[in-house]
Amino acid sequence: MNAAKVDKIVSEVLVGNKRYIARAISMLENESSQAAEIIKGLYPHCGRAHVIGITGPPGAGKSTMVGALVNQFRQSDKKCGIILIDPSSPFTGGAILGDRIRMPEHTTDKGVFIRSMGTRGSLGGLALATRDTVKVLDAAGYDLIIIETVGIGQAETDIVQTADTVVVVSVPGLGDHIQTLKAGVMEIADIFAVNKADTDGASKTVRELKLMIELSNYPAAERPPVIPVSSLKNEGIDKLAGSILELHSQALESGRFEKRRKEQLAIELNEIIRWQLIKRINSKISQHELDVSINELYLHQITPHETAHNILKSLLKGDE
Amino acid sequence: MNAAKVDKIVSEVLVGNKRYIARAISMLENESSQAAEIIKGLYPHCGRAHVIGITGPPGAGKSTMVGALVNQFRQSDKKCGIILIDPSSPFTGGAILGDRIRMPEHTTDKGVFIRSMGTRGSLGGLALATRDTVKVLDAAGYDLIIIETVGIGQAETDIVQTADTVVVVSVPGLGDHIQTLKAGVMEIADIFAVNKADTDGASKTVRELKLMIELSNYPAAERPPVIPVSSLKNEGIDKLAGSILELHSQALESGRFEKRRKEQLAIELNEIIRWQLIKRINSKISQHELDVSINELYLHQITPHETAHNILKSLLKGDE
Numbered sequence: 001m002n003a004a005k006v007d008k009i010v011s012e013v014l015v016g017n018k019r020y021i022a023r024a025i026s027m028l029e030n031e032s033s034q035a036a037e038i039i040k041g042l043y044p045h046c047g048r049a050h051v052i053g054i055t056g057p058p059g060a061g062k063s064t065m066v067g068a069l070v071n072q073f074r075q076s077d078k079k080c081g082i083i084l085i086d087p088s089s090p091f092t093g094g095a096i097l098g099d100r101i102r103m104p105e106h107t108t109d110k111g112v113f114i115r116s117m118g119t120r121g122s123l124g125g126l127a128l129a130t131r132d133t134v135k136v137l138d139a140a141g142y143d144l145i146i147i148e149t150v151g152i153g154q155a156e157t158d159i160v161q162t163a164d165t166v167v168v169v170s171v172p173g174l175g176d177h178i179q180t181l182k183a184g185v186m187e188i189a190d191i192f193a194v195n196k197a198d199t200d201g202a203s204k205t206v207r208e209l210k211l212m213i214e215l216s217n218y219p220a221a222e223r224p225p226v227i228p229v230s231s232l233k234n235e236g237i238d239k240l241a242g243s244i245l246e247l248h249s250q251a252l253e254s255g256r257f258e259k260r261r262k263e264q265l266a267i268e269l270n271e272i273i274r275w276q277l278i279k280r281i282n283s284k285i286s287q288h289e290l291d292v293s294i295n296e297l298y299l300h301q302i303t304p305h306e307t308a309h310n311i312l313k314s315l316l317k318g319d320e
Numbered sequence: 321m322n323a324a325k326v327d328k329i330v331s332e333v334l335v336g337n338k339r340y341i342a343r344a345i346s347m348l349e350n351e352s353s354q355a356a357e358i359i360k361g362l363y364p365h366c367g368r369a370h371v372i373g374i375t376g377p378p379g380a381g382k383s384t385m386v387g388a389l390v391n392q393f394r395q396s397d398k399k400c401g402i403i404l405i406d407p408s409s410p411f412t413g414g415a416i417l418g419d420r421i422r423m424p425e426h427t428t429d430k431g432v433f434i435r436s437m438g439t440r441g442s443l444g445g446l447a448l449a450t451r452d453t454v455k456v457l458d459a460a461g462y463d464l465i466i467i468e469t470v471g472i473g474q475a476e477t478d479i480v481q482t483a484d485t486v487v488v489v490s491v492p493g494l495g496d497h498i499q500t501l502k503a504g505v506m507e508i509a510d511i512f513a514v515n516k517a518d519t520d521g522a523s524k525t526v527r528e529l530k531l532m533i534e535l536s537n538y539p540a541a542e543r544p545p546v547i548p549v550s551s552l553k554n555e556g557i558d559k560l561a562g563s564i565l566e567l568h569s570q571a572l573e574s575g576r577f578e579k580r581r582k583e584q585l586a587i588e589l590n591e592i593i594r595w596q597l598i599k600r601i602n603s604k605i606s607q608h609e610l611d612v613s614i615n616e617l618y619l620h621q622i623t624p625h626e627t628a629h630n631i632l633k634s635l636l637k638g639d640e
Binding site: 039047261276281290294302303304309314 | 363366367
């Protein structure tokens with residue numbers, strides 16, 4: 001592909017052509033050699049979108065909630081990009097059927113773009129691929145970009161932390177979940193949504209969450225609201241949507257938005273450097289050289305630290 | 321500390337002086353500037369120990385099992401080094417009380433060395449710190465080095481894979497556990513131990529594990545045995561200990577030991593390179609320079625890929 005084709009993709013993404021948006025994302029996922037050029041063309045047009053992360057345990061009804069939220073946002077004509085992350089799934093962009101099944105009412109809406117991402121192709125890590133997908137959708141003019149992750153492990157936490165506003169979804173009856181929240185997801189939430197609020201135990205879950213928030217390290221002014229919703233009955237969704245937008249406005253004014261984006265950029269930069277360096281090492285050191293080194297290590301003729309030092313010395317400038 | 325002191329530590333570790341062994345491990349954990357020199361002094365004396373990884377879900381009774389195994393191994397006068405890993409714990413070498421509580425009968429045995437490791441200090445990652453601790457204990461003459469990890473997440477899997485023989489511990493009644501095994505721990509097991517074999521449901525757990533192994537991708541000759549044990553009643557422990565040693569003998573003869581060690585060395589080398597590089601970048605690029613770059617990124621004046629490229633260009637040799 002030549003520069004003219006990159007220009008074509010960039011200009012079509014910028015006018016919101018969905019076919020080219022999908023194509024650009026696939027190229028980024030597949031580590032196309034043009035990926036960096038595409039991002040370069042799009043990046044100056046980024047920065048307008050509000051990125052919303054939605055996470056929670058399996059069975060919390062996240063997809064239904066995202067569907068209901070999108071309905072709500074569409075009423076005020078906001079364009080919505082949705083990125084569905086399933087790190088355990090080998091399916092990515094090709095999973096059109098999956099998207100359709102999960103969000104049938106939005107697939108024909110021109111103001112909505114849905115994309116599934118799994119592990120395939122994202123050699124540089126799913127978090128990096130997600131960040132680049134956000135850039136494409138941002139440049140394409142989507143006002144709100146919703147990242148929905150399945151599960152609440154480290155990978156999901158990393159991904160959801162690329163968002164401006166993070167919604168952690170709970171449901172009544174997942175006893176261990178509150179425990180899990182304590183362990184690490186607690187501090188990433190800007191908003192807690194308690195889904196299935198029409199079922200038994202919902203008010204108990206709300207109370208427990210509020211208590212946990214009080215006992216936690218949140219500054220008083222930044223304590224996340226706990227919002228009960230019923231996605232199926234569409235109750236509380238307007239309040240949740242309003243809270244998401246309101247928190248974002250506050251963050252823009254207070255400087256929290258800028259601070260968080262800059263922290264995220266530092267993390268992204270670190271990840272890209274590591275990833276580019278691994279590629280560089282692989283291109284500079286042959287498998288044969290590596291095998292010889294590994295054999296020396298196995299025979300305890302040299303330490304791993306010394307071998308690492310020698311490899312870096314052959315790559316890095318300076319007198320180390 | 322000067323070279324003479326490093327020499328002293330190395331020579332005292334080599335004769336098995338526990339005080340110096342503990343000191344050497346602390347220096348490695350704390351990324352002492354002498355760490356690489358200490359490893360260099362010890363590494364030629366490594367390679368004799370048999371490293372055993374023991375993992376399983378919380379509540380599976382791993383510590384009791386390790387205690388019983390050590391008793392068994394001590395009967396044939398094998399020196400045992402035990403590394404207790406708890407990634408969620410902030411306590412490390414200092415957690416002597418914890419060690420004593422967990423394995424009271426071994427703390428006065430001269431042929432046993434126990435060390436707890438948590439997250440503190442292990443900046444280069446707990447897996448790297450564990451590998452270096454294994455080197456110290458190996459050089460100090462411990463015949464068997466047992467790494468016990470709490471939990472079965474990715475961090476624990478990474479750590480336990482630094483072992484020659486991996487024992488995955490199950491117990492009856494943890495319904496979800498078998499499910500979790502399927503998801504990722506399954507393929508790292510050389511041996512399955514079903515603990516609390518005197519309780520209800522143990523034979524069902526054994527059957528389920530055997531079925532799962534049959535359905536899995538293990539080559540017929542490498543299918544892990546499933547061994548029921550009762551650590552508290554000391555039943556089956558002799559069989560488990562025998563199986564661990566027998567598998568190791570087979571692996572030494574068949575070349576599996578060498579193959580696995582070399583794979584582990586490649587992973588270790590990769591991790592050390594990444595870690596050394598991050599340190600190098602931090603020492604070459606000032607916080608001010610980084611802040612300026614992050615601000616340019618925030619203003620969308622340059623893409624993260626370009627900034628990463630520029631930083632690497634300033635560090636790496638060649639014409640990229």
